[in-house]
Amino acid sequence: MSVALELKDLRKSFGKTEIIRGVDLAITKGERHAVIGPNGAGKSTLFNLITGRYPVSAGAVHMHGEDVTGMAPYQINRKGLSRSFQITNIFPRMTVFENIRCALLWPRGYRYSFWQLLHRETDLNEAADRILDQLNLTSRRDLPAGVLSYAEQRALEIGITIGGGADVILLDEPTAGMSNTETDYIVNLIREVTVGKTLIMVEHDMGVVFDLADKISVLVYGEIIASGAPEDVRGDPKVQEAYLGAALEAEH
């Protein structure tokens, strides 16, 4: 099986503090991979390094075998990687429909065109409406995205992330701050929309992690201390000690 995303001895320092201290990780195509770890372990930083939001201090990020280290976020995105954010990151003053449509523009080759009128692009508009339907947001279609409920905004965020049809998808705490019902809704949504894609997610809710992930990596103080199938990771004494035990206890 080919590797979708590979991190090679990835490092990041802010000043003298090394936050990511040599991460090696290979994620195969079609895998659903969860990155877990205690607060401050560097999970979001890792995402920001992969997606080009922060410059890398040392090491490399490879996507489908190509070195994407040091590329700008939009360049990495064009290679087929898309991400969501821990804090809802949508276009609040635009309508829900337009939020989704914006996510479809580049992948569908519209680029910076100023000679095509979007309301005439039937295929594009239908595709955006289909995604809204999938997200259960059709009734909110023409509202400014900023007025949606928190759960709806999170769903929209995921819709924007997957809308363009990227094959590597990074979700940063997709269920953070949600009620149980809302979490179920989002988990089902994620499962549905990531079929056949490579998914990497940071998540605190262990229920969601064990429900969705094929593989789990545990990040503690900028290093991966364990990586493997959920059962193996769950049984790993190092993980128990560092994080998971406490978290699992807290769950019950």
Added chain:
Amino acid sequence: MTDATATRASRGFALGASAPWVFAIVLVFVLPFLFTDRSAMTILNQIAITIVFALSYNMLLGQGGMLSFGHAVYMGLGGFFVMHMMNRIENLEWFIPLPLLPLFGGLFGLAFAALFGSFSVRRAGTAFAMISLGIGELVAASSIIIVAFFGGEEGISGDRTMGPNIFGVEWFTPGEVYWVIAGWMLLSAFLMYLFSRTPAGRMANAVRDNPERAQFLGYNEARVRYISFCAAGFFAGVAGGLFAINYEILGEENLNLVTSGTILLVAFLGGAGFFFGPIVGAIVFTLLQTVLSLHTNLWQLYAGVLFVATVMFFPFGIAGLLAMHIAPWKLGRFGGLIVPYLKTLIPGVVGILGLAAFIEILHHAKHAPIGEESMTLFWTEFSHYDALPWVIASALAVGGFWLASRFAGEMKQAYEAASTLEGGK
């Protein structure tokens, strides 16, 4: 769903969107027959030019989230270029008819926007604002120094009537030039509207709302801004060309900070968040500038107060104020608003007029030439030494504002009741 989407899209454009354009076209054709005298035509021309300039400015501010303090640069440069062309047409007998000239102004504006934009759009926010201010000052200062192009402090002038005569029109009167200006105004406004509906236009909104997110959708935020910036430069140049044709004289004041600041004010007053906001702003501001200035020397004070009041109470501008009433209208509750509105607004207007009268009398008492006591206000002649006018003005101001503030709460409640589904309960 397919059909529904398609019809929704096409119908939305056919009915909802084309009605205002039809209205605008009719208005452009009817107005010259309603206002036939020369000064009214001059005002109409000025309004049309300001509309093009304000809409182009709003491609930056409202659509693209770029606060520019130097947009007059592109209008001014376009205007100077057209003026030089007009002089070449006169001296070298170039065969370029007058109605085409604004296009060249636009291209000249575009060229400089492409140059200055290349380094100023990398960041929005304060960095962009400061760079635009710097470029504005730089070009305004250069215009005094580079006499060959800008004509120094006197500026440059031309004669629009000397070109080839192909339509049998000599372009002598404001009424004749009106058709060139109004035609370009309609065309420019329509093109700018269409631009807002293209991928580049929509992504400009996205970058305005959330530049980082746009990056993670494959778009380079600087590139998106650059395209808007160039387009805005083009239409500012068109406005400059129209200005040159209309006034036949241009100087440093056409590209300096004051003009840049004024157009910011116009766009904001009308409502930068709406496409048609700057149009409303251009009409209101130009009328204040031309009509009000005929009646009082203090018009800038009133315009300033209006601007401050807009920023404080109606941050979405006049267009926002209009848009606020779409919901009551659609809910069929507009009728219920009329009485509460009249109860607040009539005393409010009386109060404003009273206050304005007081200020005018005060101004006259302080600044009129010695010996000139009599003044005319609201068709009444009196002396500013009489006590009665002072008393009446103060009483109207105090009484009007007192009544208005008493009913303001009721008006607000009525609005909330009329604009929400539950009826405000």
